Amino acid sequence: MRLNELKKNDDFIKREVKYGERKITLYYLKSICDEEKITDTIISPFYEIFKMDTFVDYIQSFEEWAIIDKEKVAIDKIFGGNVVISLEDKIYAVKMDKFESRSISESSEESVLQGPKDSLSEKISTSLNIIRNRYRKDTLIVKNHKLGQNSKTNLIVLYDNTLCDHENLLYLNNKLKNIEVDLLQSAGQLQKFLMDRKWCPFPLFLTTERPDRVVTNLSQGKIVFLIEGSSWALIGPARFYDFFKSMDDPVELPIVGKFFILIRYIAVIITLFFPALYVAVISYTPEILKIQFALLIAGSRISVPFPSYAEIIFMMIMAEFLSEASIRLPRTISSSATTVGGLILGQAASEAGLIGDVMIVVIATVALSIFVIPINSMHQAIRVLRYPFIILGSLFGAIGVLIGAFALLTYLCNLRSLGKPYMQLLTNKTL
Amino acid sequence: MDIDKRSFVTAIGIDESDNLEKKYKITLKISLSKGDPATTGAEFTLLSFDANSISEALKNMQSMTDKELFYGHTKTILIGENVATKEIRPIIDYFVRKADIQRTAYLGVAVPNALQVLEFKPKVEQVAGSYLFSMFEENSNESPYAKALTLFDAYRRETESGINLAMPIIEVQHKKIQVNTIALFSKKGLESKLNAKESELFKLLTVGIKNGSTIINTNDGTYTIKILKGKTNCKIINADNNTKTAFFHIKLQTSVEEKVDNHLDLTYEKVQKIQDETEKKIKKDVHLLLDTIQKSKLDPMGLGLKLRASSLLHRDIPDIYSNLNFKVKVDCRIKEAGIVG
Numbered sequence: 001m002r003l004n005e006l007k008k009n010d011d012f013i014k015r016e017v018k019y020g021e022r023k024i025t026l027y028y029l030k031s032i033c034d035e036e037k038i039t040d041t042i043i044s045p046f047y048e049i050f051k052m053d054t055f056v057d058y059i060q061s062f063e064e065w066a067i068i069d070k071e072k073v074a075i076d077k078i079f080g081g082n083v084v085i086s087l088e089d090k091i092y093a094v095k096m097d098k099f100e101s102r103s104i105s106e107s108s109e110e111s112v113l114q115g116p117k118d119s120l121s122e123k124i125s126t127s128l129n130i131i132r133n134r135y136r137k138d139t140l141i142v143k144n145h146k147l148g149q150n151s152k153t154n155l156i157v158l159y160d161n162t163l164c165d166h167e168n169l170l171y172l173n174n175k176l177k178n179i180e181v182d183l184l185q186s187a188g189q190l191q192k193f194l195m196d197r198k199w200c201p202f203p204l205f206l207t208t209e210r211p212d213r214v215v216t217n218l219s220q221g222k223i224v225f226l227i228e229g230s231s232w233a234l235i236g237p238a239r240f241y242d243f244f245k246s247m248d249d250p251v252e253l254p255i256v257g258k259f260f261i262l263i264r265y266i267a268v269i270i271t272l273f274f275p276a277l278y279v280a281v282i283s284y285t286p287e288i289l290k291i292q293f294a295l296l297i298a299g300s301r302i303s304v305p306f307p308s309y310a311e312i313i314f315m316m317i318m319a320e321f322l323s324e325a326s327i328r329l330p331r332t333i334s335s336s337a338t339t340v341g342g343l344i345l346g347q348a349a350s351e352a353g354l355i356g357d358v359m360i361v362v363i364a365t366v367a368l369s370i371f372v373i374p375i376n377s378m379h380q381a382i383r384v385l386r387y388p389f390i391i392l393g394s395l396f397g398a399i400g401v402l403i404g405a406f407a408l409l410t411y412l413c414n415l416r417s418l419g420k421p422y423m424q425l426l427t428n429k430t431l
Numbered sequence: 432m433d434i435d436k437r438s439f440v441t442a443i444g445i446d447e448s449d450n451l452e453k454k455y456k457i458t459l460k461i462s463l464s465k466g467d468p469a470t471t472g473a474e475f476t477l478l479s480f481d482a483n484s485i486s487e488a489l490k491n492m493q494s495m496t497d498k499e500l501f502y503g504h505t506k507t508i509l510i511g512e513n514v515a516t517k518e519i520r521p522i523i524d525y526f527v528r529k530a531d532i533q534r535t536a537y538l539g540v541a542v543p544n545a546l547q548v549l550e551f552k553p554k555v556e557q558v559a560g561s562y563l564f565s566m567f568e569e570n571s572n573e574s575p576y577a578k579a580l581t582l583f584d585a586y587r588r589e590t591e592s593g594i595n596l597a598m599p600i601i602e603v604q605h606k607k608i609q610v611n612t613i614a615l616f617s618k619k620g621l622e623s624k625l626n627a628k629e630s631e632l633f634k635l636l637t638v639g640i641k642n643g644s645t646i647i648n649t650n651d652g653t654y655t656i657k658i659l660k661g662k663t664n665c666k667i668i669n670a671d672n673n674t675k676t677a678f679f680h681i682k683l684q685t686s687v688e689e690k691v692d693n694h695l696d697l698t699y700e701k702v703q704k705i706q707d708e709t710e711k712k713i714k715k716d717v718h719l720l721l722d723t724i725q726k727s728k729l730d731p732m733g734l735g736l737k738l739r740a741s742s743l744l745h746r747d748i749p750d751i752y753s754n755l756n757f758k759v760k761v762d763c764r765i766k767e768a769g770i771v772g
Contacts, residue, residue, distance in 0.1 A: 282434045287503025287533065291441065292558050294434065294504060295462055301435035308433050 003027070003071060006078070019047055022055075027074075028083040034098040038083055042094070056087065064095035080152070099123050099228075104130070109376055110210050115247040119209040124154055124228040130211045131158065131226075135218055139163070145176055148184040154228040155184075158214075163221035168237065168418050172223060187232035188377070190225060194236065197415075201384055203243070203377035204417040206235040212247050223418075237418035241425060243378035244268075267369035272386055274369075275312050276393030276401045278362050282308040284397030296358070303353035309394035311355050312362070316386070318345055319367045437501035438462075441475070441560030444545025445485065445522060446511035453481040455514070457488035459500070460549045462559040475559030477549055485525050502531045506564040508538050508582065509545040509601065515614065515621040519596065520589055527586045534583040537567045540614045540621065542602040551608055563601070566610050575643040575658075576611035576630045589618065593735025593752070597633070600624065615729045623727055625720075632713075632720050635661045636679060637732055644688065647708045651701060655689035656709055659766060667737055668758075676756040677734055679721075681713060686767035702768045710761040721757045728753060 006012045011031040017024050024046060026038065041062075049055045059065060064082075068074045068091040074084050081097025104126065107119035120127040128142065139162045145155040155176075159169065172194070179193045191205045208214060209231050214224050217235045225234040244264045249257040282301075286294045304311060322341045326334040346360045366386070373379040385408070392400035415422035444458040456479060463474040478495060482488035493500050508526060510519070526532055541548040553562045567579035577599045588596045596616035602609045611627040613634075625633055634640050635658075643658035664680040687697065687705065695701075724731065735752040 283432065285503075286434045286437065286501070287531075291439070291504045291506070291561065295439060295558055298434045298437070298439070301433065304435070 003075065006075065017043055017046055022046075022052055023088075025086040026083055027078060027086070028096065029078055029081075032079075032081045032098060033083060033096045037098075038096050041096075042083065042085070052088065056090075056092075059085065059092050059094060062094045066093045067091070068093050099125075101126070107210050110208065110213075110247070110374060112246060112248045112251075114251045116210075116212050118211060120211055120214070120226070120231045120233055122229050122231050124156055124226055127211070127226050127231075127233070128156060128158075131214055131218075131224075134211060134215045135160075140218065147176065147179060147181065147190075149180070149182045151183045151185065153184040155190075156226040158218065158224040158226065160218050160221060163219070164223055165221065168223060171418065172236075184227065186230045187225065187227055187234040190227060190234055194234075194418075200415065201381045202240075202412070202415060202422070203375070203381060204236070204238060204415065204422065206238045206242055206375065207232050207377055208235065208375070209233070210247055216247075216250075217242075237420040238422075239417065239420070239425075240412060240423050243375040244373065246374040264372050264374070267372035268382060271366050271370045271382055272389060273401060273405065274362060274366050275316060275386060276389035276404075277398065278359075278393075279309050279312055279390060280393040280396075280398040280401055283394065297356060300356040300358055304356055305353070307394075309390065311359060312390060313387075315349070315355055315359060315363045316366070316390070318349075319363055320383075323367070432499055436498055438496055438498040440500055440502050440505050441558065442507040442509065442549060442563055443502075443505055444509040444511065444541060444549045445514050446541075446544045446546055447513040447517075448481040450481050454483045455485060455488060456481045456546070457485060457492070458546050458549050459489075459492060460560050461496075461500075473552070473556035473559050475552075477546075479546065485522070502529065503533065505532050506536050507560060508532075508536055509541040509548055509563075510538065510598075511544040511546075512540055512542050512621065513544065515540050515598075515616070517620055519616060519620050520618070523582070523585050523589050526582055532582070534581065534586075536582045537564055538580045538582060538585050538598055539563075539567075539601045539610070540598050542600055547603045548601050548608065551603055551606070553608075562608070566601075566608075567599070574610070575634060575640040576613075576627055578613060578630075578634045578638060588733075591736060593730060593737075593739050594733035595729045595731050597637075597731035613731075615724070615727065615731050617729060622729055628716075629720050629723075632716055633731070635681065636663050636665070636717065636720075639663065645709065645712065646691070647705055647712060649701075649704050649708050651695065651704070652693040653691040654687055654705055655691060656705070656765075657686050657688040658683055659686055660684040665732070665734075665737070667734070667741065670756075674754070674756060675738065675751060676758050677721075679717065679757070679759045681717070681759065681761045683709070683713070683761065683763040684766050685709065685763055687765060697768050702765050705768075706763050706765050709763045709765075713761045713763070714759050717759045717761075718757060721759075725753065725755070725757075 007014075009029065011029050013026070013028055013030045015026040017026065026042065028038070045058055046055060049058060066077065068077065068084065074091065074093065077093040078084055081095060082093040083096045085092045085094060101122040104118050104121055106117045118130065120130065132140070137160065139160050141159055141161050143157040145157060147153050147155050157172070175194055181193065184190060187207045191203065191207065195204050206213070206217065214233050214235065218224060222235050222237065227234070244261060246260070249261065252260065281288060282297065286298075289297070301308070306314070322338055325341070326338045329337055346363070349355045350357050350360055370379060370383055373382065389401060389404050392404040396403070413421070413423045439462045440459045441462050442460040444460070446456040446458065448454060448456040459478045461476050461478060463476060478492045480488040480491050482491065489500070510522060514522070526536070527534065548563075556562045566574070567577060578597065580596070580598050585596060585598070588594050595618065598614050598616065599610050600612045600614050602612070611630060613625045613630040614621050615623050615625065631640065631643050635643065639660070639662040640658060641660055643661060645656050645658065647654050647656050661681065661683045663682075666678045666680070668676045668678050670676055687702070730752050734755060738751055
């Protein structure tokens with residue numbers, strides 16, 4: 001691309017500034033450069049400094065500047081938010097970028113009761129500012145990277161030099177170098193490139209928008225990625241139980257905090273196994289129920305024409321529609337949609353004889369307990385994994401569910417996040 | 432097979448067949464539930480079939496229903512008195528072999544026959560047949576008389592040497608069901624029955640009782656003593672090589688429940704006297720019971736098994752039970768006498 005072609009863009013500016021014999025030409029894109037700053041720091045000084053040499057010295061005092069010798073470099077610099085200044089004999093580039101983003105807002109995806117409420121920003125320097133201010137230690141290292149053929153996204157790698165594993169760093173640097181991607185826009189996208197397994201449903205890196213979680217993990221020797229344009233940080237290596245920590249836990253008193261952690265694990269077990277065990281017990285082993293309850297279920301299913309697995313898959317998918325729809329809908333409608341969907345669908349389906357009454361309780365429990373998991377990516381993984389268990393339960397009964405659970409556990413134990421065991425439990429807190 | 436495609440058999444009854452060519456008359460109590468939690472599901476239907484073996488009868492009854500007969504919730508097995516006196520072993524053996532019947536099912540002797548007990552319909556019942564097994568369940572009924580016998584226990588008692596079956600008797604009397612007596616079995620079949628009083632003592636000697644009672648006569652008057660909690664420890668003591676003694680140590684916590692024929696205030700001395708009289712009376716009764724049981728050559732408490740278990744040469748032990756001596760010690764403590772101090 002030549003400089004002339006840039007002129008096709010209407011936001012491309014070429015400004016000639018003259019003072020007597022002295023003359024400079026500025027080239028920049030006004031959409032990504034701060035024009036006020038250009039006027040204040042380049043054009044006004046130009047009229048105040050009478051000697052050209054002094055002006056060159058002045059330009060070299062900027063934080064980010066470069067001498068440009070090739071046209072291609074000049075174009076790259078222009079797209080990176082620089083002003084290219086052509087002096088009599090030399091061409092300089094000075095960073096004058098402007099990055100529009102929203103101001104620091106409240107964390108919406110990982111709400112807490114008592115913890116801090118702010119979230120990371122799309123603007124990488126703001127995020128870094130928040131983090132640095134919470135972790136004032138001289139060993140915190142910040143490294144810049146650029147990723148993406150087209151987007152040229154800025155990426156910051158953060159780590160505590162004394163705590164983090166340097167093998168991990170080397171491994172990551174290699175990985176980052178080999179990533180080939182056109183557009184990099186989010187933390188989750190980066191995670192996919194860093195993971196070795198393509199079909200692993202479990203997130204091997206934490207994604208968070210909470211600066212306090214980032215800092216906690218930094219102090220545990222983990223490596224943090226901040227991505228320009230995304231308010232989510234990526235943290236690795238992660239372990240299974242990291243996904244069940246809420247940032248409220250350190251705020252709570254020990255017994256209360258531990259109780260809520262326990263509740264979350266119970267919720268996961270219920271969501272994963274409850275629907276599968278329901279099918280297994282109903283179709284294969286009703287003897288484990290209390291007889292009153294067994295007869296109650298049998299009676300409530302008399303009008304249902306479908307086998308129990310069809311019944312539960314039908315209702316699970318309905319519940320899935322509901323939660324998907326409530327994400328997509330505008331906030332004002334979504335609450336009424338879920339109420340209408342949840343109430344009418346459940347009540348009407350059982351009255352129409354499509355499902356048993358007990359089934360509504362099962363579905364409601366399952367749908368509710370899934371939202372207890374604090375980290376979104378883990379919650380989605382668990383949500384997907386329920387279906388294989390239902391299939392196992394309906395084909396092989398409780399034994400099938402048990403074997404499935406065992407297989408899942410072995411799979412989890414086999415997973416590695418940046419070479420660290422995913423299920424590394426009961427060990428020291430730092431890595 | 433989904434849960435709604437099964438019919439729940441809650442109780443099985445085994446009687447002697449009226450047909451002379453057939454051995455058994457098997458009756459199944461099948462629960463009909465409507466699935467409405469507001470109403471109780473006590474509706475049931477009975478299926479009967481005469482056959483020479485239990486499995487043949489069950490197979491034939493399967494062809495009488497559209498749903499699969501499901502025995503996973505069969506909690507009660509009733510054996511008619513006539514069948515019980517003849518031969519008990521094949522029946523217990525069959526139910527232990529039948530994998531889908533839980534081995535925690537309760538066994539009972541039905542008097543006059545199983546069909547009449549199964550036909551009984553109580554006024555309020557959660558599930559058809561639950562009346563029968565909740566009579567035995569510890570947490571729903573603390574009757575001092577009935578001692579529940581589970582299927583696995585019955586099989587153990589039937590096959591092990593040195594112990595015999597003792598089964599509660601479920602009796603239909605004047606359109607009421609009563610369970611307050613115990614039937615004693617030899618290895619072959621029913622031999623004798625204990626009356627209500629003896630059954631209570633028998634339960635005290637084996638598993639302990641709650642809420643029992645006894646009437647005491649002292650020279651001051653007659654009192655009804657409530658046994659709040661009674662427990663027995665049994666030990667076998669070797670006096671010398673030939674005579675062995677079974678030592679029963681009975682501990683009772685009691686209260687004075689009723690003063691039958693006087694209005695005098697109880698004093699400490701009187702309470703002491705009542706206490707001594709209770710100990711004496713229980714001791715006498717227990718001795719009497721132990722002797723009657725010993726004379727009938729039945730060992731429902733498993734004293735023979737206890738003897739064998741304590742000796743390495745248990746195979747060579749001759750029948751020691753019949754010349755076993757008994758020693759009984761009763762510790763009675765009146766916890767609540769209705770007086771202050």
